[in-house]
Amino acid sequence: MICNAEEPMCIAGVFGGLDSGVTEETTSVFLESAYFNPTSVRKTARRHGLNTDASFRYERGTDPNATVYCIKLAALMIKELAGGEICGDIIDLYPEVIKPFPVKLDYGYFNALVGKAIPAETIDSIAASLEMEITGHEDNAVTLLVPTYRVDVQRPCDVVEDVLRIYGYNNVEFSSELHSSLSFKTMTDSSNDLRELISNQLSATGFNEILNNSLTAESYYEGLTDEHSAPVKLLNPLSNDLNVMRMSLLFGGLEVIEHNVNRRDGDLMLYEFGKVYQCDTTVESTAENPIAPYKEWEHLGLWLTGNIRTGNWARPEEKATIYDLKAIVANILARLGISEREIELKKTDDKLYSAALSINTRSGKSLGVMGIVSKSMLKRCGVKQEVFFAELDWNAIVKLSIKKKVTFSPLPKTQAVKRDLALLLDKAVTMAQVEKVVRDSEKRLLREVTLFDVYEGKNLEEGKKSYAITMMFQDDEKT
CATH class of the missing domain: 3.30.930.10 (Bira Bifunctional Protein; Domain 2)
Known part of the structure; x- marks a missing residue:
């Protein structure tokens, strides 16, 4: 929260307060230029269900070292456009200075990630043009200081993406062959x-x-x-x-x-x-x-x-x-x-x-x-x-x-034998129960069990039904 001496005024980086707003009667404006932690702002905005222009910008990261410049620019624009008068000094509360992000980029890693060998001089030149300060070279790598306004460039892979954006994705050619291997399946x-x-x-x-x-x-x-x-x-x-x-x-x-x-x-x-x-x-x-x-x-x-x-x-x-x-x-x-x-x-x-x-x-x-x-x-x-x-x-x-393995077996040379069976059953008995009994009775020679007729009604007792099934048997070695 941003508060005055007595009460809260607004949610930092998310939502302004009613009493801290500007109206047509406003004559004095107190300017504040701040940097807020993006993670904290995003959590706060989601927790309260507030998606504002402020939260949209702060949760994506802003330049922590631009606050003084921005407040001066705002004051000058108010003076120029609204005829205001600048009074009071700038008070800067900066408890822990955020310095440029150090990144060590290995040229071999760069080329492996891109898929093309790009000269080290070209990489250095593009990085420098993007205002990344080169502080040294060692072991086929370059050490960079990324400016604080580039909040999205803090890892080697981020630098690779940034440099490649300038180099041109279309300048990375595909080879005519692709070699790959997959040792296992997840x-x-x-x-x-x-x-x-x-x-x-x-x-x-x-x-x-x-x-x-x-x-x-x-x-x-x-x-x-x-x-x-x-x-x-x-x-x-x-x-x-x-x-x-x-x-x-x-x-x-x-x-x-x-x-x-x-x-x-x-x-x-x-x-x-x-x-x-x-x-x-x-x-x-x-x-x-x-x-x-x-x-x-x-x-x-x-x-x-x-x-x-x-x-x-x-x-x-x-x-x-x-x-x-x-x-x-x-x-x-x-x-x-x-x-x-x-x-x-x-x-x-x-x-x-x-x-x-x-x-x-x-x-x-x-x-x-x-x-x-x-x-x-x-x-x-x-x-x-x-x-x-x-x-x-x-x-x-x-x-x-995936536990099943496909195995080959030749077609049998013997003839299959079919036998029909008519069953008088209670109505509550299902075909699944019948099939289970049949399959449990013969597991080696039985190939199929098929229901081909169901009869209920005349000439049958009350609560009974008739099933007619065909069973197919086959031995791969003999008839």
């Missing part, structure tokens, strides 16, 4: 490769990729949070429609669907890779880890609505179903090397869906959820037609996929 590299792979697969099957804002409306998540999860709120939101970070990809896709349906395009297949965010309200921030309550994940969202195939003279139109979405998810997992044997599908209760299946590994690790979006969620975005949605935990899927 998780990010693997994730990007797999992301491109699945993007190509989805686009090739008729999907369109969308990219939505990570900021969304808090109203979307009313009734969806609990004591352990809440949306990450913005301290200074631009509007109530963009005041939290998204917890799910669903609502961004529904907004896209609503936009397109209103323009007579209701047959949509969409996908999006994006991050979701969450605040765990049971965890508190600490000095060591201020972001402890906050988490973010990479997700893959898939939306199906309307017709999956348009009608024509040769065949009728075909509406999208939850089974189409299930097949698409299965194809994604298969393309990433995650076999059906490793996956379990279970019915789950989720407020986003009227009916949903959770996708888990055999060990219980969650990979995502898919289902039919509930009408209450559709209503929040103004969508009036049925939408099928899957949200996959991309980080978990990548961790599972």
